[in-house]
Amino acid sequence: MGRRGDVLELAVLGLLHESPMHGYELRKRLNSLLGAFRALSYGTLYPALKSLLGQGLIREAGAGQGPALTGKRGRIVYELTAEGKERFQSLVTQPGPAAWEDERFNVHFAFFSRTDAATRLQVLEGRRSRLQERLEGFRTSMTRTRERLDSYTMELEQHGLESVEREVRWLTELIDSERAGNMTHLEDPDRPRPTGPARSGVHGAPDRGR
Amino acid sequence: MGRRGDVLELAVLGLLHESPMHGYELRKRLNSLLGAFRALSYGTLYPALKSLLGQGLIREAGAGQGPALTGKRGRIVYELTAEGKERFQSLVTQPGPAAWEDERFNVHFAFFSRTDAATRLQVLEGRRSRLQERLEGFRTSMTRTRERLDSYTMELEQHGLESVEREVRWLTELIDSERAGNMTHLEDPDRPRPTGPARSGVHGAPDRGR
DNA sequence: GTTAGCATGTAAGGAGTTACATGATTTT
DNA sequence: AAAATCATGTAACTCCTTACATGCTAAC
Structure with missing residues (x-):
């Protein structure tokens, strides 16, 4: 909640910016986003969603429209509010020095197309x-x-x-x-990387986690 | 204490196995050992040392001998006890499946020469x-x-x-x-990696594999 | 109709960081 | 003798995981 190391906040807002989603699905997307493969647990995700909801950055989708649509509580689909969108934009376009820490960097990078x-x-x-x-x-x-x-x-x-x-x-x-x-060289992902500065490089980033 | 994710226990015992050390120095060694560069804080290290002391796996070096030697409390040098050595050996030679997690792996690897x-x-x-x-x-x-x-x-x-x-x-x-x-190929670190499967390539290995 | 997997949540606790507080030793 | 840096420690807090608890929905 604070302003602290909230990688999660940025990541959730960014994913919901693409399309509304419920928690369960969000978790899967999150796991491939956050440094390859940390299995983020529900014990982290759901309270975080609750907090974002409380801050008015996200809301339950389908509320107010068709009452029979999601009706009887199964999945809860979340979407960004206007403030949520603003918040995301400001987070993503004003990267503090924290943005080059190991995990935050990945998340920032993943949303580069919005910057x-x-x-x-x-x-x-x-x-x-x-x-x-x-x-x-x-x-x-x-x-x-x-x-x-x-x-x-x-x-x-x-x-x-x-x-x-x-x-x-x-x-x-x-x-x-x-x-x-x-x-x-990123514009057309299907083209097999024609001639460019050989970015096929073989050597890899250090161990994952960091 | 628990049996849980105690990477620290293994790492500290391993380093003290090489030579006695005080906490401050231990931290520096620890930081290059634990996945390149996590700056482990004193708030973690000192309580951990305390716990190991309580378990009788390490002791203060120089205690009992010359009372004037370390005397007035400056650095506290720790060394392994007999139980500590045993414990280290059993940890290092009986790697559970936890040993291939990102961080534990590094530590286990670093002590390979003892296995x-x-x-x-x-x-x-x-x-x-x-x-x-x-x-x-x-x-x-x-x-x-x-x-x-x-x-x-x-x-x-x-x-x-x-x-x-x-x-x-x-x-x-x-x-x-x-x-x-x-x-x-590890026996002589000075030999410039003779012919082997080209693992030397610091820059743009030709490999291209994948 | 019962198992399996989807989906949401809470409580307890582990592991670590930050910030604070303090003293000893070395350098200038 | 002041400043820097070495050295040890504690308290509060954060972030996350594990384990638990619960209900819905699809398949057999």
Whole structure:
């Protein structure tokens, strides 16, 4: 509720912006949105919906119209109110520095099509700087301790390092595309990525969760 | 205390197994160990140390010997007790299915040198299956929803997918190495990864797999 | 008509963060 | 001797999960 780490708020508002939905379905969409695969539980979702309802950001759809439509309480379909839409827009177009934290970034990114290029660049570049700071600290700590580590620990750190490096490259490509023609290589998802800067990259983001 | 998600217990015992340390220093080591870079707070660490102390798994080092040594309360250096060592060994050699969750996996991996090859294979393979399940669900949900997603969401899912694929390949290489001569390619960290299945590629690996 | 799965919720508790409070040691 | 930073700790609060409790709806 507060103003705190409410990734959920943004995510729920964003999904309901696409189309009205009931909680059960919302959860499924949420799970693929929030860092691949955290199984968000109902114990989190339903109270959150309640809170959004209380704030007047969402309302039950179908209320007031046909009384026989959803009638006897089964699913409860929610939709955004006018304030909800405004709220979403302001959240998504005014990304604080929190927007480049691991999980928030994913959510912000997923709603990029509702923002302007300037906002997108801001988020992408913020995220990249964040990761580059990490790389920095990572590399120094690796050289600092390189002697006294066994092979397994080194292998682990190496893999983590490469994962972050890969994500930086990914971001760089997105930033370049965004700066050039807006997202040329994203415009037609069916075209098999013609020639562009080889974004097929193989290396991956670090472990999921973060 | 509980038996639950005590990643911390394993991590702390493991680090103290290497050498005695005080909390402040422990935290730094912990942060590079626990999924690259979570800044674990003192509010978590110190109570955890207290709990381990209460369980008799660690003790204050230097107590009983020279009373003037650490004397006036500055740092408190902890070391493992005999029970602590046993506990660590049993945790590390009997990995439950929890060992392939995102964060626990890292910690287990970091202490691989204290285990036997059978345990290592069990953990690596368990982790790989876990990720492959994810890929499965990932891919089905991607085809299920492929039409109604905008380019940004697709780009995000694609990147996530490739990240997981990359980790699976990494695990596969480790498993193969483990099965062949034990970790031949890990034995000499200075050798620049001779010929093996090209896992070195820091930049834009040619791989293209997927 | 009963099982299985959809759908909504609540209560208890775990695990961690922030903010606060305090003292010791090192650097300038 | 002041400032910075090392070091330890506590209290309140947040976010989330687990386990539970309940009812509706579809399939067999």
